[in-house]
Amino acid sequence: MQNIVPIAAAKPAPQLEKRLVLRMLDLWRRFHQGDQMPQVSALTAAEAGADADHVYMIDICNVAGPRFTYIGQALQVPGWPAASDALITECPQDSVLGLTSSHWREIVDREVPVTRGGIGRNRGEAVLYRSIMVPLIDESGRIAVIMGAANWRLVEEQSGTPIE
Amino acid sequence: MALRSSDATPAITRTYEIQKFSSGRWMLDSVADDKKVAVEMAAALMKSGRAPGGVQVMAVQRSQDGQFSEVRVHRSMPNDPQATEKPAAAPKVEAKPEVKKPIEIRDFKHSDQLDSAPEPRKSRFKDLLLVLKIAFGLGLCAAMIEAFHLLAR
Numbered sequence: 278m279q280n281i282v283p284i285a286a287a288k289p290a291p292q293l294e295k296r297l298v299l300r301m302l303d304l305w306r307r308f309h310q311g312d313q314m315p316q317v318s319a320l321t322a323a324e325a326g327a328d329a330d331h332v333y334m335i336d337i338c339n340v341a342g343p344r345f346t347y348i349g350q351a352l353q354v355p356g357w358p359a360a361s362d363a364l365i366t367e368c369p370q371d372s373v374l375g376l377t378s379s380h381w382r383e384i385v386d387r388e389v390p391v392t393r394g395g396i397g398r399n400r401g402e403a404v405l406y407r408s409i410m411v412p413l414i415d416e417s418g419r420i421a422v423i424m425g426a427a428n429w430r431l432v433e434e435q436s437g438t439p440i441e
Numbered sequence: 442m443a444l445r446s447s448d449a450t451p452a453i454t455r456t457y458e459i460q461k462f463s464s465g466r467w468m469l470d471s472v473a474d475d476k477k478v479a480v481e482m483a484a485a486l487m488k489s490g491r492a493p494g495g496v497q498v499m500a501v502q503r504s505q506d507g508q509f510s511e512v513r514v515h516r517s518m519p520n521d522p523q524a525t526e527k528p529a530a531a532p533k534v535e536a537k538p539e540v541k542k543p544i545e546i547r548d549f550k551h552s553d554q555l556d557s558a559p560e561p562r563k564s565r566f567k568d569l570l571l572v573l574k575i576a577f578g579l580g581l582c583a584a585m586i587e588a589f590h591l592l593a594r
Contacts, residue, residue: 391471392478392482393473395474
């Protein structure tokens with residue numbers, strides 16, 4: 278019987294960060310130019326790669342109010358026809374998209390990424406979610422767009438303790 | 442487990458600020474609402490290509506009247522191993538809502554002004570003082586011995 282000795286691969290596979298929020302934070306940091314935050318034109322949802330389905334973009338300079346310019350497939354809200362180009366205020370709150378995007382102002386005020394999580398409802402089911410929003414600037418250095426990302430898992434709802 | 446909706450509670454009483462030590466001062470890097478996530482974010486920042494001189498996580502608690510208090514729950518300073526704290530070293534803060542630091546009244550936009558004096562310099566200064574004290578003591582002993590010899594003659 279011939280012994281087969283395993284040989285280590287010449288180049289180990291890159292280790293993927295477990296948490297979506299940390300991957301997004303890393304992506305945001307990689308697109309920094311010196312001390313400046315990433316520009317809107319440089320960091321797009323496509324740069325998120327496999328995470329793009331869980332990403333959304335908010336244009337905060339819209340005259341009528343902050344609006345979505347991109348919503349990843351996983352975050353689409355069924356029965357909400359508006360999808361992208363819709364105002365944040367119109368987004369159903371019983372969705373992860375609505376829950377997480379409603380805190381956009383905190384990112385503008387603090388000018389740093391903010392991560393939030395908690396329990397909420399998505400597509401009629403109780404979920405435990407975690408999200409992050411990062412600021413992007415325009416050519417003048419002003420925060421113009423917020424890039425968000427969220428994922429979640431279903432949680433069991435006990436009878437008699439409905440989600441408030 | 443009773444489920445609570447997070448969208449019904451817009452006012453957060455406690456957040457975790459991830460701060461980086463850069464250009465001689467602590468600067469706000471990011472914010473989290475969960476201690477574990479905040480510590481992971483701080484660790485990720487230190488591993489990133491843009492790693493700062495140090496990172497720390499501050500638990501910041503706000504009251505409705507605008508007062509806030511803050512407690513450091515994690516710190517990592519690669520150039521000063523003594524200043525590195527393990528995340529497990531701060532369970533007291535998580536368990537107790539009371540903070541040990543006196544409550545400070547400041548504008549909440551405080552991130553640029555926190556703890557401007559880094560600890561490593563302080564400890565080095567202490568070390569220098571200790572060395573000087575020892576040297577002075579040895580010199581004094583030598584002088585006394587010499588004086589004793591002279592008197593004995």
